[in-house]
Amino acid sequence: MKDNPIAEQHIREVLSHFTLEGSIAGISSYGSGHIHDTYFVKNSKAACPNYLLQRINHNVFRNVPLLMENIEQVTQHLRKKLAKIPGASPEKEVLTLVPTYGKQSFYCDINGNYWRVYFLLEGTRSYDLVGSPQQAYEGGKAFGRFLALLSDLDIDKLHESIPDFHNIENRLRLFKEAMQKNPLGRAEQAREEIAFAQQRAEEMSTICRMGREGRLPLRVTHNDTKFNNVLLDRFDKAQCVIDLDTVMPGYVAYDFGDAIRTTVNKAAEDERELDKIGINFEFFNAFTEGFLLETSSILTDEEIASLSLGVTLLPFIMGLRFLTDYIDGDNYYKTQFPEHNLQRARAQFRLVQVLEENRELLQSTIERATASYKTPLEDHQV
Known part of the structure; x- marks a missing residue:
């Protein structure tokens, strides 16, 4: 189990509050997530499902009831939409929460920790690194379809589970505050990374400005589209x-x-070895094609033009977040050694540089994929 291990007896007590089928044969740590503690719950009865139990990090997600309300809204909407699509399998394509006996989607234990249970989606796998163009294409389709299916969900029904999560202007403010406090004196060790962030602050605020000007519509977005947040089946679909x-x-x-x-x-x-960081253009092309296959009919021209801005913005944000957490004393991300967050920041900032050097090629790939999927009628409609 991960750091701060929890006694199995307590985990079993937590599970007793959920409407599980069968009985528990074993409990073990699961996955490689940075934020929550996740456990695989094996069922002793072959005819009954296995489960995933998560202890939600309420230091990161301060209002767990509202967080869980979001997840309920999203999964219900996806399930209803998929039920109308021939050949779709809502029970396989959407996460399913297991309710408590009190008909809640979560349980709060005596220590103030929040827990939830999902059905385990059997026969699936995820990858921390993409292994083939086919996987990249499927990842693009998955996140694109997710956006498209949620495009008619009223955004006013959703709460900000982490306010200003991708708001770079707010991230820059938090970064400046961390530098001013510098509680562990770490800023001196990160002078190059601090200068890198400061030099790009204005350019990286472009999407925020476009949003304020009404040029980009707010949509229901995932906001954490790492490749390992897509489950693939045994055929890598x-x-x-x-x-x-x-x-x-x-x-x-x-x-x-x-x-x-x-x-x-x-x-x-x-x-750690920054010279290993580079772009797999074949993967970029495949992901972009899959993503725009699912989304090109719903996106505006301004949104499509903004995609290349997002390509450099998001690794910059992640680098900035790692750097801020390093300076602040590693309070957000789990780390394996004292310099881990600084190492993460350096890797993300190097990726930003490589992407910047290839901006024109990436933009032309997006434009080519868009042209192949958008029809003249769709262009006229947006």
């Missing part, structure tokens, strides 16, 4: 988008940019 904690109003460039950040990078998110 996209099956389900997961990790719905950050689904809330946002701009489509956020989802596209964050997905590209983890899809096309030739190295890991926290790569």
Whole structure:
């Protein structure tokens, strides 16, 4: 189990509040997430489902009831939409929450910790790194379809689970505050990274300005489109988008940019050897084609033009968040060693540089994919 291990006896007590079928054969840590503690709950009865139990990090998600209300709204909407699509399988393509005996989607234990349970989607897998153009294409289709299916969900029904999550202007403010406090004296060790962030602050605020000017519509977006948040089936076909904690109003460039950040990078998110970081253009092309196949009919011209801005913005935001957390004392992300967040920041900022150097090529790829999917009628409609 992860750091701060929880006694299995307590986990079993938590599970007793959920309407599980069968009985528990075993409990083990699961996944590689940074934020929550996740456990695989194996059922002793073969005819009954296995489950995933999560202890929600309420230091990150301060209002868990509103967070869970978001997830209920989104999963219900997706399930209703998919039920009308021939050949779709809502039970496989959407996460399913297991209610408590009190008919709640979560349980709060005696220690003030919040828990939830999902059905385990059997036979699926996720990847931290993309392994083929086919996987990249399926990731693009998955996140694109997710956006398209939620395009008619009223954004006013959703809460901001993390206020200003991708608001770069707010991230820059938090970054400045962390530098001013500098509680552990770490700013001196990150002078180059601090200068990198400061030099790009104005340009990286473009999407925020476009939104304020009404040039970009707010949509229901995922806001954490790492490739490992898509479950693929045994044939590497996209099956389900997961990790719905950050689904809330946002701009489509956020989802596209964050997905590209983890899809096309030739190295890991926290790569120590920066010369290994590069772009897999074949993966970029495949992801872009899959994404625009599902979304080109709903996006405006301004939104499509903003996608390339998102490509550099999201790794910049992630680098800035890692850097801020490093300076602030590693209060947000789980780390494996003292310099881990600084290493993550350096890797993300190097990716920004590589993307900047190839901006024209990436933009032409987006334009070419858009032209192949958009019809003259659709162009006229937007």
